[in-house]
Amino acid sequence: PNLIIFSNPNNPSGHVISNDEIIFILEAFKDILIVVDEAYYEFYGQGMIGYIEKYKNLIVTRTLSKAWGLAALRIGFLIANKHLINKLRINKTPYNLNTFSQMVGCVVLKHPERILKNVEEIVYERERLYKNLKEIEIKSNKKIEFYKSKANFIFGRSRIKDILKEVFEQNGVLARYFNDDSFRLTVGSPMENDLIVNIIENIIYSLGESYEEIVTD
Numbered sequence: 001p002n003l004i005i006f007s008n009p010n011n012p013s014g015h016v017i018s019n020d021e022i023i024f025i026l027e028a029f030k031d032i033l034i035v036v037d038e039a040y041y042e043f044y045g046q047g048m049i050g051y052i053e054k055y056k057n058l059i060v061t062r063t064l065s066k067a068w069g070l071a072a073l074r075i076g077f078l079i080a081n082k083h084l085i086n087k088l089r090i091n092k093t094p095y096n097l098n099t100f101s102q103m104v105g106c107v108v109l110k111h112p113e114r115i116l117k118n119v120e121e122i123v124y125e126r127e128r129l130y131k132n133l134k135e136i137e138i139k140s141n142k143k144i145e146f147y148k149s150k151a152n153f154i155f156g157r158s159r160i161k162d163i164l165k166e167v168f169e170q171n172g173v174l175a176r177y178f179n180d181d182s183f184r185l186t187v188g189s190p191m192e193n194d195l196i197v198n199i200i201e202n203i204i205y206s207l208g209e210s211y212e213e214i215v216t217d
Contacts, residue, residue, distance in 0.1 A: 005035040009044050012176065012184040014149025022048055026055045033084075035059045040151035042067035042119050043126070052081050059084060064105055066152065067119050073101040122152050122187050129185075129193045130154055133200065140204045153186045160207070167203055171195065 004025065009016045026034050034057055041047045041062060048060050060079045065071035075097065078088070108114075126149060133146040133154065144158035153176075158164060161181050168175055173196060176184040185196060 001032060003033045003035065004029060005037065007037040007039060008048075009040045009149070009151040011040065011151065012153065012178070012182075013147060013155045014040075014151040014153060015147070016044060016046075016150045019046060019048060019051075023051070023055075026051075026058055030057060033057050033059060035061060037061045039063045039066055042115065043123060043152050044150040049079055052079060056081055056083065064108065067115055067122075068108060069115075069118075070104065070108065073104055075101050075105045077105075125190060125193055126152065126154065126187045128190075129187055129197070132193075132197045136197070136201050136204060143204055143207075144200065153184050155182065155184050157182045160203070163203060163207075164200065167199055171199055173199065 006017070008022070022034075022036060034055075036048050036058070038044075038047050038060055039062065043066075048058060052058050052060065058080065062077055062079070064073065064075040078085075080088070130146060130148065133156070137143075137145055143160070144164075145156060147155045149155060157180075159181055161177065161183055164183065165175070165177055173192075175186075178184075187193065188196075
């Protein structure tokens with residue numbers, strides 16, 4: 001391949017690849033560009049920027065759309081060694097980011113401490129939400145499953161996903177749904193997270209023995 005690109009933490013699973021594993025990839029494909037998309041880096045806390053000088057084929061991308069809360073400004077940025085940056089500049093589209101977005105981005109990046117409190121709260125709620133959802137998974141004999149996440153969302157699977165979606169929408173809850181049996185829940189406020197847990201718990205327990213009949217149909 002000419003390029004290898006992946007997100008870390010991954011979207012939508014929330015799974016992470018360790019720095020050691022990424023280094024293994026960098027060394028195995030020394031002549032190929034490796035792009036690590038760290039859009040959800042702040043919720044994980046480990047990244048590859050410290051390796052850009054050692055590995056000349058490494059590119060790291062980040063965004064202000066997630067933890068920084070500036071999705072509407074569409075600010076993304078790329079970090080690599082000077083040689084790679086100079087090569088990329090040749091092909092970069094002029095004026096690819098408007099002046100206002102650049103100005104706001106430069107200001108907020110000087111004050112990372114302002115997002116730390118929000119990130120800490122989200123990470124705390126992510127772990128609490130995951131713990132509560134796993135308890136439902138265990139009690140339901142895996143009628144629904146949830147996966148450990150290092151992002152600001154939790155990935156789940158269930159054969160009654162369509163029922164979940166219907167009840168979520170009735171309660172004003174928006175989630176991300178995929179073509180198979182999987183879905184993604186964004187970590188919200190404590191009250192919002194409790195609402196999600198209560199909805200899922202009520203659905204699973206209300207189905208009872210009829211669960212097998214529903215998924216069979």
